[in-house]
Amino acid sequence: xxxxxxxxxxxxxxxHRFEGSAKMAISSLGIGPLDEARRxxxxxxxxVVILILLVAxxxxxxxxxxxxxxxxxxxxxxxLFPDRYDMIAENLVNGNGYRVYADTSETMLxxxxxxxxxxxxxALFGKTLLVVQFVQFLMSAATAAMVYLISQRLLSFxxxxxxxxxxxxxxxxxxxxDTRGGTDTTLAFCLTATLWLLFRAIDTRRWVDFGLTGxxxxxxxxxxxxxxxxxxxxxxxxAWSSTSGAQxxxxxxxxxxxxxxxxxxxxxxxxxxxxxxxxxxxTMTAGPMAMFQGEEGGRIGFGGKDSxxxxxxxxxxxxxxxxxxxxxxxxxxxxxxxxxxxELAFYNExxxxxxxxxxxxxxxxxxxxxxxxxxxxxQGRTQKATLINIIIVLPFLLLSVYGAIYCIIRxxxxxxxxxxxxxxxxxxxxxxxxxxxxxxxxxxxxxxAAGSLFAFSDDKPA
Numbered sequence: 001x002x003x004x005x006x007x008x009x010x011x012x013x014x015x016h017r018f019e020g021s022a023k024m025a026i027s028s029l030g031i032g033p034l035d036e037a038r039r040x041x042x043x044x045x046x047x048v049v050i051l052i053l054l055v056a057x058x059x060x061x062x063x064x065x066x067x068x069x070x071x072x073x074x075x076x077x078x079x080l081f082p083d084r085y086d087m088i089a090e091n092l093v094n095g096n097g098y099r100v101y102a103d104t105s106e107t108m109l110x111x112x113x114x115x116x117x118x119x120x121x122x123a124l125f126g127k128t129l130l131v132v133q134f135v136q137f138l139m140s141a142a143t144a145a146m147v148y149l150i151s152q153r154l155l156s157f158x159x160x161x162x163x164x165x166x167x168x169x170x171x172x173x174x175x176x177x178d179t180r181g182g183t184d185t186t187l188a189f190c191l192t193a194t195l196w197l198l199f200r201a202i203d204t205r206r207w208v209d210f211g212l213t214g215x216x217x218x219x220x221x222x223x224x225x226x227x228x229x230x231x232x233x234x235x236x237x238x239a240w241s242s243t244s245g246a247q248x249x250x251x252x253x254x255x256x257x258x259x260x261x262x263x264x265x266x267x268x269x270x271x272x273x274x275x276x277x278x279x280x281x282x283t284m285t286a287g288p289m290a291m292f293q294g295e296e297g298g299r300i301g302f303g304g305k306d307s308x309x310x311x312x313x314x315x316x317x318x319x320x321x322x323x324x325x326x327x328x329x330x331x332x333x334x335x336x337x338x339x340x341x342x343e344l345a346f347y348n349e350x351x352x353x354x355x356x357x358x359x360x361x362x363x364x365x366x367x368x369x370x371x372x373x374x375x376x377x378x379q380g381r382t383q384k385a386t387l388i389n390i391i392i393v394l395p396f397l398l399l400s401v402y403g404a405i406y407c408i409i410r411x412x413x414x415x416x417x418x419x420x421x422x423x424x425x426x427x428x429x430x431x432x433x434x435x436x437x438x439x440x441x442x443x444x445x446x447x448x449a450a451g452s453l454f455a456f457s458d459d460k461p462a
Contacts, residue, residue, distance in 0.1 A: 046148060046162045053169040054141055061137060061178045081118075081129065081181035084334055085110055089118035090127060104336040107343060108273050111284045113190075113223030114183045129181050136178045139189040143443050144168040146196040151447045153199050154411045157454070164450035168443045172392050177439045183224055184439035190220035191227055192443045195420060198234070198258075202413075205250065207257050214258035218265025225283035226427050226437075231258065233423040234416055241412075277340050285343060286334065288351025289318070293432035295354040298368035307434065308381040314432065321353075322346055358430070365430070372433040376425055379434045389435045396442075396449055403451030410454065417444050 081087075087100045088110060096102045100109065118132065125131045144165040151161035168174060177184040194216045201209035220227050235255050242248040266282065273281040296314045315333045322329045327346055330336040337343040358365040377393050380386040407414035421441045428437055 046158065046165065049162060050141075050144060050148075050165055050169065053166055057140070057169050057175060058137065061133065061175050065176060065179050081132075083110070083182060085115050085183065086118055086122075086127065086181055088115050089122055092119045093122045100334070100336050101330060103338075104330055105338055105340050105343065106276055107336065108277065108281050108285045108340075109334055109336075109343070110286065111222045111225065112269055113219055113221075114186050117186060118181070132181045133178055136185040139185050140168065140174060140178055143189045143192045146192045147443050147446055150192075150196050150199055150444070151450065153203070154414050154417075154447065155407060155451065157410075160447075160450045160453050163453055164446045167396075167446035167449055171396070171442055171446070173389075173436075173439055174442055177436070182436075184436055187220070187223050187227075187440040188443050190216065190223050191230075191420075191424075191440050194220050194227075195416075195444060199413075199416075201254065201258075202238075205254070207254060210254040210258045211261050214261030215265055217258060218262035221262060221266055221283065222269060224440075225287070226440075227424060229423040229426055230420050231255070231262075233419050237415060237419055277344050279344060281344075285347040288347045288354070289334070290431035292318070292350035292354040294368050294372065294430050295357050295364065297432045298364055298371060299357070306382045307379055307386075311381075311432070318350065321349065325349065354430075369429045372429045372431070373425075375433045375435065376428050377435055377438050381434070386435075393435065393438070396445070399452050400445045400448040403454075404448040405451075406454040407448055407451035410451075414448075414451075417447060421445060 084100050088098060088107070091097060091099050091102060092115070094102075097106050098112070098115075099106050117135070121128070121131050121135060147168050148161045148165040151164045152158070155161065174185070174188070177188070194213060197209065197213040197216055201213050217227075217231060235251070238251055239248060242251060270280070270282050273279075293311075293314050296317055297310050300310055300313055311333075318333075319329075319331045319335060322331075322335050325346065327342045328338050329342065329346070330338075335346065337346065358368075377397060378386055378389045380389050404414070404418055408418070421444065424441050
């Protein structure tokens with residue numbers, strides 16, 4: 001009885017402490033005149049609110065979304081490992097080498113950034129989606145923290161910075177990304193980390209900070225090469241903004257260091273691919289196929305059909321081309337081969353056909369760009385998923401555009417976020433694009449969206 005009494009007292013004590021924390025968090029949002037919260041610094045207030053949001057996010061990601069996604073049907077494609085990354089990781093752990101199937105050749109289909117993370121998890125815990133989800137949950141928490149720091153560096157306004165971090169934690173697309181064993185959460189984390197380090201390097205102007213940025217950039221490129229245009233675009237903006245020859249020379253030196261160390265990180269993968277195929281393959285062979293799918297999808301047209309139907313039609317055409325080429329292959333959405341030379345020939349052929357069609361029919365290219373400009377934000381596998389994406393993403397997108405104006409007025413360097421988003425979108429305009437690709441830029445866009453709070457603040461930019 002005494003032990004039960006002590007346990008009850010412990011529970012009561014814990015509840016009182018939780019109540020106090022909740023009151024401070026509520027007051028930190030400006031609701032209620034609680035003295036405890038008023039004594040909190042801006043940083044402490046941010047920590048309290050973010051911790052509460054992390055708890056809520058954990059309940060949603062691990063408790064609510066799995067049940068909800070099952071009710072939406074198989075085509076919603078949550079709670080799974082997409083794009084064959086897990087199969088390569090499994091073969092690595094099992095000692096079969098870097099291949100999708102144990103009986104096919106080694107592959108260059110996917111770059112190793114995300115594969116290595118999966119392989120480490122599988123080696124330690126077995127193939128389990130739950131551990132992957134937990135790791136991605138931690139990545140999202142770290143991403144929110146970095147968004148807060150970037151926002152503080154650019155805008156120096158704690159409420160906006162806290163709102164930006166909160167948006168990362170409560171955004172439905174980012175939460176859904178955590179439930180899938182795909183690259184999206186990892187890419188968002190890596191891209192945010194790269195930009196955070198870049199802003200830090202711009203402040204310190206130390207070559208070592210630009211070098212650290214290059215190391216993280218190189219790894220980000222190995223997660224997904226769609227970030228490739230961001231740093232050249234940022235460099236051109238900063239070069240154009242340089243006010244003196246000495247400043248420009250320093251900028252060139254620092255970005256050269258960033259590029260050299262990024263290339264150093266990528267070098268083992270590039271060397272491996274050259275030894276395997278005899279050709280220069282800096283990222284992965286799936287790139288030309290994505291462009292072919294974009295061209296074919298534009299030519300076929302969606303016409304009110306679910307996008308997964310178009311994907312299957314394009315997949316059938318890919319397989320037909322492989323057999324037409326006389327290649328010994330394993331029929332799949334991502335066809336696999338028994339000789340590396342066949343893989344390279346097949347994916348290069350798809351890329352050549354796509355460019356030939358775009359060159360012969362410029363209107364097809366224009367139509368693809370127009371469609372993908374919309375699909376990047378909203379296109380789901382089904383019309384139902386697309387409607388849900390529109391409801392969720394469109395208000396956020398409009399808020400980001402509106403907030404970007406205030407952010408740029410307050411600090412011109414905020415242009416770098418806008419440039420980063422635009423440069424990330426560009427490669428997706430000629431491939432078969434779906435809405436989950438926007439996941440990578442949603443965290444940094446949260447800074448812009450939160451910037452709309454300046455419209456209601458006394459500290460409004462002049």
